[in-house]
Amino acid sequence: MHKNPIVDFIRTYGPSASSDSIYDEHVVSSSERLGVSPIEVESGRLDDLVLNFQSPNPKNVILTGTAGDGKTWHCRRIFEKLGGDLTIWQSKHGMLETTLPGSGIRLVIVKDLSQFEGNDLQREILQGMIGSLLGRDQATVYLVAANDGQLLRFWRKYSSEGPDVDRIGQHIRTMLETGSERCDDLHLEMHNLSRQRHDVLFSQLVDAVHNHDGWTLCNDCPLLAGEKCAIRRNRAIIGTDGATRQRLTDLIRIAAANDQHLPMRHLLLLIANIVLGVSGKKTPMMTCKTAHELADNDTRQLSNPFDNALGLNLGLKESMGYLCFSILHNAGIGEETNNEIDGLLIEGQPSDLYDQYVKNDELHGANLFENKRSSYRRGEIEDYSEFQQDLETQRRRLFFTLPDTDEDDEIDPWKLTVFKYGGMYVSFWDGLNEGRMxxxxxxxxxxxxxxxxxxxxxxxxxxxxxxxxxxxxxxxxxxxxxxxxxxxxxxxxxxxxxxxxxxxxxxxxxxxxxxxxxxxxxxxxxxxxxxxxxxxxxxxxxxxxxxxxxxxxxxxxxxxxxxxxxxxxxxxxxxxxxxxxxxxxxxxxxxxxxxxxxxxxxxxx
Structure with a gap:
């Protein structure tokens, strides 16, 4: 049986008890163990941070935000781009030092400030940062990763030790509240990664997974030749610039606009589950062996990317323990509807739309629903609750596959969510940003x-x-x-x-x-x-x-x-x-x- 290590690597990002690659500290070790290059994305922010440390007079940098925003990932990537050795990065827990190229200035990287709570090194970090932030020590700069709350507690804890600490703490609090990245009184740049465009990051991560060179090892797999691999099908559905990817991007954008941000860690988890999620198995994430079993048993429909996006392969209770699935579940996808959309599914009208968006999907559309639809129309349904679940499954699929429509079209995919004007909101938002009203x-x-x-x-x-x-x-x-x-x-x-x-x-x-x-x-x-x-x-x-x-x-x-x-x-x-x-x-x-x-x-x- 053909086996591709990229599948096992992506699997470690998914929602399972053995998953540890959601923490950046384990990414490099997992990729080395499996012989797979890490999933990486480039960003303008990362490039700007590297340029800062390459300049003759670099500033201190604090990366803040919520858990999973990619703070430690940014620290590692900066270290790499400055010529750092990954072996040294992995061997140093919590903090490491390097010399900046060009200026010769000492750079101290604190991977996670919370690791030093109750540690004598915390006071050493404090004293070093005071000197560097106030410009008294120009031979050392700091790169610090810390969650918002941790950062505020750190400065509040030592606020009684002198006016310098209190002044720095007040400036940092103001910067967090206002979203300012610079302060005239401090030698500092502070970047809140919770304020980055998570929909843009999602698209970048999808591209990084979809275009990973590890997929070339599938070339000799018989499932690829026969187009029977559920993994490759799911990868294609989310990876191409189609309706599914656009709906997910818009949902993430809408969630962020409602102050429900999906950090990098949870975006990777979502992508991994869409590609590898499977229902009815002991483990909710496919391996290459699982994909072969589904093909051999003609049960590829057990891996439904549209249900996987909501974590339904895990079961409702377990899926609610993951931020990405709880946010998407709260959008009510498939639980909302109207007469026109249910008429499309049950009556098959308009016939052209039915043929294109139900009949043409042989795996998750007509083959699963046609017999049940016919039985319902003949009045032969014995368990209506089961039919209702099947109907909701089809509505979810339509949300992710129907094309964008005019704002007042009743067969609008957003009518299948609690945000029935969600598409209109995104359109209005884009127009304002482009100077159009x-x-x-x-x-x-x-x-x-x-x-x-x-x-x-x-x-x-x-x-x-x-x-x-x-x-x-x-x-x-x-x-x-x-x-x-x-x-x-x-x-x-x-x-x-x-x-x-x-x-x-x-x-x-x-x-x-x-x-x-x-x-x-x-x-x-x-x-x-x-x-x-x-x-x-x-x-x-x-x-x-x-x-x-x-x-x-x-x-x-x-x-x-x-x-x-x-x-x-x-x-x-x-x-x-x-x-x-x-x-x-x-x-x-x-x-x-x-x-x-x-x-x-x-x-x-």
Whole structure:
């Protein structure tokens, strides 16, 4: 039987008790043991860090983020690119030193700051970093990997030992909070790897796995010649630039925009499970032997890449223990649907789509579902719950295989998730980053905002009306209007609202800008991130539904945004909240538009 060591190497990244390559410290030893080169990706950040240490006056570097973000991986790759010997890297646990080429400066690399908790070396690291960060010791620089919390605890622990420690700790805390990479008072660059584009990293890792030179050892395998290898099929499905890869990339991007970041470690785990996952076996990850057994027994469908993406080969309970699977499971893929998509699966209509996306997939489509579909239509299904599971399996597959559609097409793959406007969010986000505004989407979002703030089924999209939240009681005469402003730039107004790119996490944001006079430029007064969950909420409100599953969270975010706007307007003397003579209300007119009216309150003296 043919066996390829690349399969065993990728397997070590997957969700199994024996998996240890998810920690960078074990990557090199695993690759050497199996004779396989490590899975590596290049990045502009890595190149910039190397250039820093190659410069005549290098700065200290702290790599922070959450567990699995690739901090130790970056340290190793920097060490390699600076000419370091991997044998030395592996032999040094926790910390090592090298001399920088060109400058001759001593570089101290701390692989993981947490390893020195309770160790006498921790104080030595502290004293060395103080001197280097404050520029007193110009013969030594540090490269330190530390999680956010570990880094803050480290400086807080020693804050009573003098003003230098306290000052450095305050600067580092500020840098973490603001996302700043540099501080004028410290000889330091700090990079938060949690803020990198995880969707871009995912695509790079997919390419690294798909294009690994180890796959050439499959060339003599009889399964490859007969196109019967489940491993190679799964590799091709995720590796090519098709719908499956794009959906996964978009899901990872949406999750990150909702503050659910998938670090490098978990992205590799996800990729490994998609390629090698299998159901109904003792172990959930295939070997070459497993692939041969599936081919011989004609059971290749047991390795379903679309189910593997959610960790369903592990079972629901176990899969929820892994961050990547819990995030993708929470997207509700296949659990949501509509009549048109279920009509496609059950009735086979439209027939052209059925032929292309169900019938043509002989392994995971028609062969698995056709007989059950026919039995259901004849009323011969005995166990409806089993049929429901089969239907959800097909919906999941369609989510990963259907093409992108127009935003209002009912056979839209995103209708199969809780983010029914997920594709629209990504499109809107891309447009903002490219300097394009989708006027249609903006109008729908503003209508959702006005309905949320006013509690009325209005159709206003050119003006944003700030009233109390919709949960407040509404008087018989109307709602009190705090402020109204045009949407988009206006030559005649001093305050305006719009959607813009570029909050600290590169998400779209809602922004209110103002200027002192008509000849001045607009400056930001208040902003709030337009996360996917809020985007979804606003568009569902606009279509007339109130999604209770996340309405309270979104409602509170909108309330806080409104309060920040009003506080900013008052601080800049643009409104006087206590001036009753300017009090206005809004009513819903017959045209469906909000109508502001002066209340005519007379202040007593």
């Amino acid at each position: 989708d006027e249609h989407i903006r109008s729908r979002l503003v209508i959702g905002l006005n309905r949320s703030y006013s509690g009325m089924m209005c159709e206003d999209s050119a003006t944003l009306y700030l009233t109390g939240p919709a949960a407040n009681a509404q008087s018989r005469v109307g709602r009190v209007l705090d402020y109204d402003m045009p949407v988009g730039s206006s030559k005649r107004d001093l305050v305006m609202f719009d959607f813009e790119p570029g909050d600290p996490f590169n998400r779209p944001k809602m922004t209110v800008r103002f200027r002192r006079s008509h000849g001045d430029s607009f400056i930001e007064l208040a902003s709030a991130p337009l996360q996917p969950i809020l985007f979804e909420y606003l568009l569902r409100v606009r279509e007339g539904s109130l999604p209770s599953s996340f309405s309270r969270q979104c409602f509170e975010e909108l309330r806080q945004f409104r309060l920040r706007i009003l506080a900013g307007l008052e601080a800049n003397d643009l409104i006087d909240i206590d001036h009753l003579k300017d009090l206005r209300i809004v009513k819903l007119g017959e045209s469906g538009r909000l109508q502001p009216e002066e209340l005519g309150v007379t202040e007593s003296i």
